[in-house]
Amino acid sequence: MDKLQINGGAQLDGSIRISGAKNAALPILMSTLLAEGTTSIGNVPHLNDVTTTLELLGILGNSMTLDEKMTVQVDTSTIHSFEAPYELVKTMRASILVLGPLLARFGQADVSLPGGCAIGSRPVDLHIKGMQAMGADIDVIDGYVRARAPEGLKGARIFMDTVSVTGTENILMAATLAKGTSIIENAAREPEVVDLANCLIGMGAKISGAGTDIITVEGVDKLKGCHHDVLPDRIETGTYLVAAAITGGKVKLRDTNPDILEAVLLKLEEAGAEIKTGKGIIELDMKGKRPKAVDITTAPYPGFPTDMQAQFTALNAIAEGTGVIRETIFENRFMHVSEMQRMGADITIQGNAAISKGVTQLSGAQVMATDLRASASLVLSGLVAGGETIVDRIYHIDRGYECIEEKLQLMGASIRRMS
Ligand SMILES: CC(=O)N[C@H]1[C@@H](OP(=O)(O)OP(=O)(O)OC[C@H]2O[C@@H](n3ccc(=O)[nH]c3=O)[C@H](O)[C@@H]2O)O[C@H](CO)[C@@H](O)[C@@H]1O
Ligand SMILES: C=C(OP(=O)(O)O)C(=O)O
Numbered sequence: 530m531d532k533l534q535i536n537g538g539a540q541l542d543g544s545i546r547i548s549g550a551k552n553a554a555l556p557i558l559m560s561t562l563l564a565e566g567t568t569s570i571g572n573v574p575h576l577n578d579v580t581t582t583l584e585l586l587g588i589l590g591n592s593m594t595l596d597e598k599m600t601v602q603v604d605t606s607t608i609h610s611f612e613a614p615y616e617l618v619k620t621m622r623a624s625i626l627v628l629g630p631l632l633a634r635f636g637q638a639d640v641s642l643p644g645g646c647a648i649g650s651r652p653v654d655l656h657i658k659g660m661q662a663m664g665a666d667i668d669v670i671d672g673y674v675r676a677r678a679p680e681g682l683k684g685a686r687i688f689m690d691t692v693s694v695t696g697t698e699n700i701l702m703a704a705t706l707a708k709g710t711s712i713i714e715n716a717a718r719e720p721e722v723v724d725l726a727n728c729l730i731g732m733g734a735k736i737s738g739a740g741t742d743i744i745t746v747e748g749v750d751k752l753k754g755c756h757h758d759v760l761p762d763r764i765e766t767g768t769y770l771v772a773a774a775i776t777g778g779k780v781k782l783r784d785t786n787p788d789i790l791e792a793v794l795l796k797l798e799e800a801g802a803e804i805k806t807g808k809g810i811i812e813l814d815m816k817g818k819r820p821k822a823v824d825i826t827t828a829p830y831p832g833f834p835t836d837m838q839a840q841f842t843a844l845n846a847i848a849e850g851t852g853v854i855r856e857t858i859f860e861n862r863f864m865h866v867s868e869m870q871r872m873g874a875d876i877t878i879q880g881n882a883a884i885s886k887g888v889t890q891l892s893g894a895q896v897m898a899t900d901l902r903a904s905a906s907l908v909l910s911g912l913v914a915g916g917e918t919i920v921d922r923i924y925h926i927d928r929g930y931e932c933i934e935e936k937l938q939l940m941g942a943s944i945r946r947m948s
Pocket of ligand 2: 836929
């Protein structure tokens with residue numbers, strides 16, 4: 530199993546390119562199931578979750594090509610299966626996103642339940658309720674969501690009890706081919722939902738309100754292939770900004786989008802970073818200073834993203850002062866804390882809060898990654914720790930960070946992959 534070996538202490542300084550967003554690429558690749566003919570998706574990040582998605586699309590019978598620039602072409606004319614098997618779904622929760630497209634276009638879908646995962650229970654009841662409101666017959670049998678709509682889906686008014694990103698995306702995709710109008714209320718406003726909606730509009734869907742909490746969809750008879758480029762990854766962007774800040778260094782990030790990262794940029798400024806933004810560019814300079822601890826409460830967009838919580842826990846661990854981080858989205862998303870404590874961090878968990886008294890120095894240790902962003906936070910901790918840190922089980926990191934060690938090396942970090 531691959532590991533990352535880090536020798537901490539370098540003040541990072543460099544310029545790197547940000548990849549396409551995992552959380553936009555996955556739903557957008559799934560959305561190609563809705564379109565007749567071939568859809569072409571550009572700026573797809575080279576990630577394990579993308580490989581899993583392409584495998585899943587392949588099992589369903591799609592023909593695919595991929596060029597060296599990671600533009601993926603999906604031709605749906607050969608689809609012959611409507612089942613997403615457990616073996617694939619268990620490795621990637623986003624597999625549930627085949628439910629809406631398959632049901633809307635083919636009237637049937639059998640999708641294994643993704644189950645719980647390290648960060649919380651993560652049910653899919655809202656996805657199922659939404660499809661049922663559109664007239665689908667759904668049973669959960671033998672760990673599979675078995676959904677049927679032989680006469681097609683009907684537009685409906687759907688209120689999401691909790692703001693759910695993939696729940697909104699699944700229902701949005703299903704609604705594009707439903708008969709009549711659908712209104713999704715309390716919809717997720719994440720930029721990745723907007724990117725998916727833009728791709729669907731390119732296919733001919735009639736959608737308004739994406740990016741607000743009420744999305745309206747007028748169903749159409751069919752969608753056709755289009756070209757769409759995936760938006761930049763705001764979580765990858767935020768992770769490299771924290772990498773520079775935590776080491777007192779500086780970084781210039783290219784091909785990113787500062788407009789979708791406001792909550793994170795404000796917290797970095799509060800921590801003492803100087804930030805300049807331009808079109809597609811974010812520059813951060815910490816000027817050799819130790820960061821100041823910040824208080825954070827995670828919330829749906831435009832609030833502070835839960836996917837950046839672990840990285841800021843690492844920042845607070847070595848910051849000046851005490852910082853309180855409250856996690857409000859997932860009930861078990863502090864798995865990185867016990868590993869950081871092994872590196873000398875002074876963090877206490879009280880309910881859904883991680884209270885961190887910044888220490889002046891962490892010490893390198895052998896640590897275990899438990900989930901994607903926890904892994905990233907341990908790499909960040911390793912960058913400032915004295916001596917050597919080994920991060921084990923980095924298959925989690927490869928789900929969501931393209932070439933993480935190469936990118937950190939470009940910023941001057943001493944990091945290498947070992948098996
Ligand atoms: C592939 C993808 O885009 N993943 C992101 C997506 O996950 P994902 O879409 O799975 O997360 P949700 O937005 O659905 O989860 C938000 C909350 O709603 C709850 N819930 C969700 C669905 C449901 O049917 N019932 C229910 O109770 C969840 O348990 C959680 O407490 O949004 C999360 C929250 O921003 C991010 O951390 C993930 O990186
Ligand atoms: C939790 C995440 O991803 P997923 O929903 O794919 O597990 C994440 O990207 O941090």
